Amino acid sequence: METPTADDLLQFRDYSATNNNGAPAQINVNSPTHATNAGNNNFNNAQQQRQRGDPLSNLIYDMSNSAQSMVAAAGAPDAPLDGTGAATAGGARLSFLTIEYYQQFFNVDTYMVLERIVNSMIPKRAAANYLRMNIGENPDLYGPFWITTTLIFSIAISGNIANYFQMANDSYQWHYNFHLVSYAATCIFLYANILPAVLWALFKYSLKPVDQADAMETDNASYTPSLLSLMCVYGYSLAIYIPVSILWMINISLLQWLLVITAAMLSGTVLIAVLTPALRNSQYSLFLIVGILAAHVVLAAGFLLYFFHSPAATLSDMKMYPPLPPLRDAAQLPHANQTG
Amino acid sequence: MFEDVNTSPSLEGDMSIPGRRTATTTSQNGVPNYNTLDEPIRETVLRDIRAVGVKFYHVLYPKEKSSLLRDWDLWGPLVLCTFMATILQGSSSADSMSDNGPEFAQVFVIVWIGAAIVTLNSKLLGGNISFFQSVCVLGYCLTPVALALIICRVILLSWQTRFLFFLRLVTTTLGFAWATYASFIFLGQSQPPHRKPLAVYPIFLFFFIISWLVLSHN
Numbered sequence: 001m002e003t004p005t006a007d008d009l010l011q012f013r014d015y016s017a018t019n020n021n022g023a024p025a026q027i028n029v030n031s032p033t034h035a036t037n038a039g040n041n042n043f044n045n046a047q048q049q050r051q052r053g054d055p056l057s058n059l060i061y062d063m064s065n066s067a068q069s070m071v072a073a074a075g076a077p078d079a080p081l082d083g084t085g086a087a088t089a090g091g092a093r094l095s096f097l098t099i100e101y102y103q104q105f106f107n108v109d110t111y112m113v114l115e116r117i118v119n120s121m122i123p124k125r126a127a128a129n130y131l132r133m134n135i136g137e138n139p140d141l142y143g144p145f146w147i148t149t150t151l152i153f154s155i156a157i158s159g160n161i162a163n164y165f166q167m168a169n170d171s172y173q174w175h176y177n178f179h180l181v182s183y184a185a186t187c188i189f190l191y192a193n194i195l196p197a198v199l200w201a202l203f204k205y206s207l208k209p210v211d212q213a214d215a216m217e218t219d220n221a222s223y224t225p226s227l228l229s230l231m232c233v234y235g236y237s238l239a240i241y242i243p244v245s246i247l248w249m250i251n252i253s254l255l256q257w258l259l260v261i262t263a264a265m266l267s268g269t270v271l272i273a274v275l276t277p278a279l280r281n282s283q284y285s286l287f288l289i290v291g292i293l294a295a296h297v298v299l300a301a302g303f304l305l306y307f308f309h310s311p312a313a314t315l316s317d318m319k320m321y322p323p324l325p326p327l328r329d330a331a332q333l334p335h336a337n338q339t340g
Numbered sequence: 341m342f343e344d345v346n347t348s349p350s351l352e353g354d355m356s357i358p359g360r361r362t363a364t365t366t367s368q369n370g371v372p373n374y375n376t377l378d379e380p381i382r383e384t385v386l387r388d389i390r391a392v393g394v395k396f397y398h399v400l401y402p403k404e405k406s407s408l409l410r411d412w413d414l415w416g417p418l419v420l421c422t423f424m425a426t427i428l429q430g431s432s433s434a435d436s437m438s439d440n441g442p443e444f445a446q447v448f449v450i451v452w453i454g455a456a457i458v459t460l461n462s463k464l465l466g467g468n469i470s471f472f473q474s475v476c477v478l479g480y481c482l483t484p485v486a487l488a489l490i491i492c493r494v495i496l497l498s499w500q501t502r503f504l505f506f507l508r509l510v511t512t513t514l515g516f517a518w519a520t521y522a523s524f525i526f527l528g529q530s531q532p533p534h535r536k537p538l539a540v541y542p543i544f545l546f547f548f549i550i551s552w553l554v555l556s557h558n
Binding site: 109 | 463534536537538548553
C-alpha cells in the first residue's frame with residue numbers, strides 16, 4: 001500500500017465524519033501499513049486488547065459502541081466470506097432477525113449516496129483505493145436496491161411510452177403492457193444479484209498462488225472484495241441506465257445505439273477501475289475484465305432490443321409495408337397494429 | 341360493582357385515561373366516554389366509519405401533522421386499494437391480445453408490498469415511526485390518486501382525443517403531487533435531516549408508479 005495522498009486523506013475525512021468510526025480513521029491515516037485491511041485488523045485488535053483488559057481500549061470500547069458495530073459491519077466483509085461471513089461476525093452482537101442488524105446496511109447519508117452514484121458514472125473520479133476504503137468500509141444496500149427498483153420501472157414505463165410514440169394516434173386505442181414490469185424486474189434483479197455472486201466466486205477461486213514464506217503478508221496485502229461490496233458496486237453501476245432508459249424513448253436508432261455504447265462503456269470502465277485491486281489478484285484477470293464488460297454491454301443491448309423497438313424489427317416492418325412512415329400515418333394501415 | 345366504579349370520583353378519573361386514547365379518534369363527534377358493550381352496533385360501526393372519514397379529510401387537507409399518526413387503521417388503505425385494483429385490472433374481454441393491463445392481484449401486491457417496502461426502508465434508515473403508522477399514512481395518501489382515477493374513468497367514457505389525454509395527464513399529475521406532498525407532511529418529520537431525501541425518494545417512486553398505472557389505464 002502506497003502512502004496516502006492528500007486526496008485519500010480528504011476523502012477519508014468525509015466519510016469518517018459520517019461513519020462515526022473515528023479510531024480506525026486515525027490508524028489508517030497515521031500508519032499506512034495497517035490500512036491495508038483496516039476494518040478487520042482494527043476490529044480484531046480492539047477485541048484482543050479488550051480481552052487483555054487494557055483499560056484504554058476498554059474505555060474506547062464502552063464509549064463508542066456504535067463505532068464498534070460500524071467496524072464490525074465493515075470488518076466482516078473483509079473476512080474471506082460474504083453475507084454469511086457478516087452474519088457470523090456480526091452475529092455476536094446482533095441477531096439477523098433484528099432490524100438493527102439490517103440497519104448497518106442502510107447506514108448512508110444523502111451526500112454519500114449521491115457521491116457513489118456520481119462515482120459510478122464518471123471514470124477516474126474515484127480514488128484508487130475506492131473499493132477498499134469507501135465501499136469495503138461501509139457497503140450499503142440502499143443504493144443498489146432503489147437503483148434497481150427505479151431502473152425496473154423506468155425501463156418499463158419508457159418502453160411503454162416508446163411503444164406509444166411508435167403507434168399512437170387519435171384513432172388507435174393504445175394499450176399499455178404491464179408485463180414489461182415483470183420481465184424487467186426478473187432480468188435486472190438477476191443481473192444485480194447473480195453476477196456479483198459469480199464474480200465473487202471467481203475471485204475466490206482464481207486467486208494467484210503465493211509463496212509459502214510470505215503467504216501471510218501477501219494475504220494481508222491482497223484485497224478481495226466481499227460479496228456485499230460487489231453487490232453494492234454493481235447496483236450503483238446500473239444507475240447510469242436510468243437516464244439512458246428515458247433517453248431511449250427518442251426513436252432514432254443511431255442515437256439509441258450510441259447511448260448503449262456510451263453508457264455501457266462509462267459504467268463498465270468505472271467497474272473495471274474500481275475492481276482493479278481484486279482483478280490484480282486474480283489469475284484470469286483478462287478473462288474477467290472481458291466478461292464484466294461484455295455482460296454490461298449485453299445487458300444494455302438487451303434492454304434496447306427487448307423493451308424498445310429494435311431497429312431490425314422496424315426495418316422489417318417497413319419492408320413488409322413499404323408505404324408506412326413509422327410515426328405519422330400508421331392509422332391508415334390497420335394491420336400495423338397487429339404487428340406491434 | 342360497576343356502580344362503585346362509576347360513582348367513585350377517584351376511580352372515575354383513572355378510567356378516563358385509557359378512554360382518552362380512543363376518544364381522540366372521535367373528538368369530532370364529541371363523545372369522550374362511551375361503552376362499546378352497551379351501545380347499538382350501528383353506533384360502533386358509524387363511529388369507526390367516521391374515524392376513517394376524518395382521516396380521508398386530513399389527507400385531502402394536510403395541515404395537522406400528527407392526526408393520522410396517532411391512531412392508525414388499515415380500513416381506508418384496504419378500501420382504496422381494493423377499489424383501485426378493481427378499476428385498474430385489465431379486462432379479460434375478447435380483445436385480450438392487446439390488453440395487457442395489470443391483474444387485480446398485481447395492483448394489490450404493488451400497493452401493499454410497495455407500502456411495506458417503503459416503510460421498511462424508512463425504518464432501516466433510522467426513522468422513528470411504527471410500521472403500521474407508516475403503512476396507514478401511505479395507504480390513506482392514496483386518496484388523491486384514487487380521486488384522479490375516478491376522474492380519468494369518467495373522462496374515458498367519451499371518445500378519446502389528444503385534449504382528453506392531456507386532461508387525464510394533468511389530473512393524474514395533480515393527484516400524484518398531492519399524495520406525495522401529503523405523505524411528506526405526515527412522514528417527513530420522522531427522519532433525521534441528513535437522510536430525509538433518502539426516505540422521501542421511495543415515497544415519491546411509490547406514488548409515481550401508482551399514478552403511472554392510473555394514467556395508462558384505458
